Amino acid sequence: MSHDPLYEMVIGLEVHAQMRTRSKIFCGCSTTFGAEANTQICPVCAAFPGVLPVLNTELVQMAIKTGLAVHGKIREKSEFSRKNYFYPDLPAGYQISQFELPIIEQGELTIERDDGSHKRIGITRIHMEVDAGKSLHEGIQGASWIDLNRTGTPLLEIVSEPDLSTPQEAGAYLKKLRAILRYLQVCDGNMEEGSLRCDANVSVRRHGHTKLGTRTELKNLNSIRNVMRAIEYEANRQIDILESGGSIVQETRLWDANINASRPMRNKEEAHDYRYFPEPDLPPLVITQQRIDAVAQHLPELPDAKRQRFVRDLGLSEYDAGVLTATREMAMFFEESVQQGAHPKTAANWISVELLGRLNRENLEIEQSKVSPNHLGRLITLIQNNEISGKIAKQVFDIMFETGANPETIVQEHGLKQVSDTGAIESIIAQVLADNPQQVQQYREGKTKVMGFLVGQVMKATQGKANPTAVNAILQDKLTG
Amino acid sequence: MSIPIETVRHVAALARLHVDEATLPALTEQLSNILNLVNQLNELDTQDVVPMSHAVDMPTPERPDIVVNTQRKEALLANAPDVAQGHFQVPKIIE
Amino acid sequence: MTLVQAASLLRTRQISAQELTTAFLERIQRLNPIINAFITVDHEGAMQAAKQADARLNNGTATPMTGIPIGVKDLFCTENLTTTCGSKMLAQFRPPYESTVTRKLKEAGAVILGKTNMDEFAMGSSNETSFFGPVKNPWDISRIPGGSSGGSAAALAAQLALATIGSDTGGSIRQPAALTGITGLKPTYGRVSRSGMIAFASSLDQAGPMAWSAADAAMVLHTIAGYDPLDSTSIQADVPDYVNALATRMDGIRIGIPTEYRPDNLNAEIQKALTEAEQTFRDLGASLVPISLPHTRYAIPTYYIIAPAEASSNLARYDGIRFGYRCDDPKDLKDMYTRSRNEGFGAEVKRRIMLGTYVLSSGYYDAYYRKAQKVRRLIADDFHQAFQHVDLILTPTTPTTAFPLGDKIDDPIAMYLSDLFTISVNLAGLPAMSIPCGADQLGLPIGMQMIAPILKEDKLLSAAHAFQTATPWHQRKPEP
């Protein structure tokens, strides 16, 4: 599916990221996912009469980290506001959020487009707010049930500028943002479980027009793939309407992944009027420059910086560096392997080809790999020290992947150690030359290509354990000498 | 100044209050009178005044990120008018 | 008998806490059906607490408040003791938690006799909006006691407790204190924790003591004041020893007399009582300084935007889901919301929710709410200016003495104007108190208000104590 080339899309994303604090934003209830209904609630998060919010300091730290990571401005004084609306899973009848004075403004991140070019995407604002509870409907006759365990879980809402122009750009933005949040260890980034949620504002306009079209808001996009598909669908829907002389209704639409289509939300309150006003129960949040500096000092190296360093200092290709910094776990794996003495380029190859290849086939994440970065690094070191050949190394790797055993033990137990003893190799070569007089003759007549065959025979005779460099040198010597 | 009855209906809907048609005119008049009273503020030029949201000027305190697991589900459900299997029960929500 | 006197009798074991509590419970049983000052009387809990108090008095772990029978306004959540906020909405509500104020009182050994009547959700100035019926003024039961802490005031005036706790959003401690002839103190906003105190207008609400004298109030305030990690708006400052700070002279103290608080049409008897009080202060060594608080007349309009706006949001949680009233057989979700709230709230509460919703709604926010917040600053600045020159400010507490029941209940604006002199103080967050300073021709009490800078409750109590040492007004009691 692709859209009419006469039109361009204008896309902005609103991402809600659950912060990985231990306790909720304004009370001491646990934020653990999946507990029995209504066991992680207290009078504060369940909004009983008279109780009051007290801000979790760790959330502020996480917000500052995130703000720094996207080069945003951190407000010295930010303000909490109430967003008022009635819904059964919103116990207070208002959401504590930030409105006029959010903690972070004017950030940005850079995405890489499919053609390899880069694009800067503005981040309008990042603010702190509380998550709502959950309503359960299925299988309940004539009623709905409310579970407030999630109520009060801290969220950062990250609002992009409408700078995205294609579903692919939206996908790249989300991946990048998720990587940053994971690098910072402030959010799991799990869209299926809802720890990262995305709404998309989409409008279309004819190329060359500057006036924005009427936008719609898409909800229920629980994977990056769905975000991209829903945007594509929505843009086409809007173009069809405009082309047939209709006009777009500003509305919220729910994406249905089962039928790959969106529909308007039913029964959404008569025109929203959130009646925002400053939260009287919380004085302003004041953040000093010293506090920001302290957070900045402990900020981990982020994907872009890491990628650049891998290229600049470790000699990796842009492509490899991109693959290896896509997630924090991957980058950590690579760096730990290199720490064992593995050559960076070799380690990069092993990880992106062998390890990721196997992991993808078995549908595993790198965190689930039985091969530890330490072991992989040591395996590569064995090759570098001529203790095993590259070919044998692949056998060793297969065993490591299955068992998680360390490479030295595998080499030992399977008798895979490389033969570098020239005496032993010389006698095997003599045997091979004696067994293959025809090929020796051909070589001497100038058909040097048979060299490969003879090397192969030597390796076969040693079950691959002969040091290939030594084999080559001795063979050369014998054949020409 | 008098506010339109329609506005009062809208505000009641926003506030999730039901206002009887019979009492609507009287309520509208009362609200209009109160708004006339508060409109006195328009006499003041407040262009350069910073709004005051809090009585005392101080920053918000922050609490440590510690789980205080109270596990008081029963006590917290005890006041609910309708409970089913550990949940607060409400009429069907239609999305 | 004052709280201070009772504490002394308890300490010297001339009376036991159980005897004292029993005496008050008996008096409540006799008089409450007339006065209606208590919504809930906790016989069992009170006797239990008295017993524990006696044990502490015997084993030397008592505080000055141990064994003192008190009443608490029914908006402080008390664990497992019904807390109604004067509303049908919460008529059955038993909080699973304790307010900080009542926790501190209990820890000090005070005996909570019960929960006192109040205007519904503290919205009212006459105690006529209570779902549990109006409170009668013990000085004349055909008159209102003031509100919204009318039950706490009337309970004291009728000697049904030695002290009570009230809350004050626009005068709700001071106005009923004046109309019932007792001493009431609204502390600095943030001096006393709001945790577990059911909110009316969060940026204005403040709990405080009501008592027979400044000395009694000082003891209660000392017990309930202080920083609370559960309330982000509570002030992190040490609590001075209010009792020790009480003085009998006022030498060098400058008292400001704001011209705006003496309108020409002020009730002549109140005017006269104030003039006499001024002379008393001069006699005590203070000097009187005329001052101006030019934005005074905008306090009521400002208040009637900010308070309803905050209230409309604070009262959104009463949706009939987790607690509180739910209508019968709701036909759908919306019906549940609107009917539960409609049937659960009284007329004045609904009126204020409507007003608050309106001033916050789209298109009106700047014209009303933001404007009011700006004027609020002007009003607060007036006081800060004035306190450059004076230590305290003296005004009348109310424009009239107690008016008859039913007089203003159908006229919201007339009712709102009865808080004319008290509202500015809440907007500015300042401490203020009302103490008796006279009586009208009918013998109804007249109160005067003293206002101090932020956190200067000690100055306030000291001045009030000096005044009460020199005058008998606080000792006047209605016929039993």
Ligand SMILES: [Mg+2]
């Ligand atoms: Mg949001």
Ligand SMILES: [Zn+2]
């Ligand atoms: Zn909680």
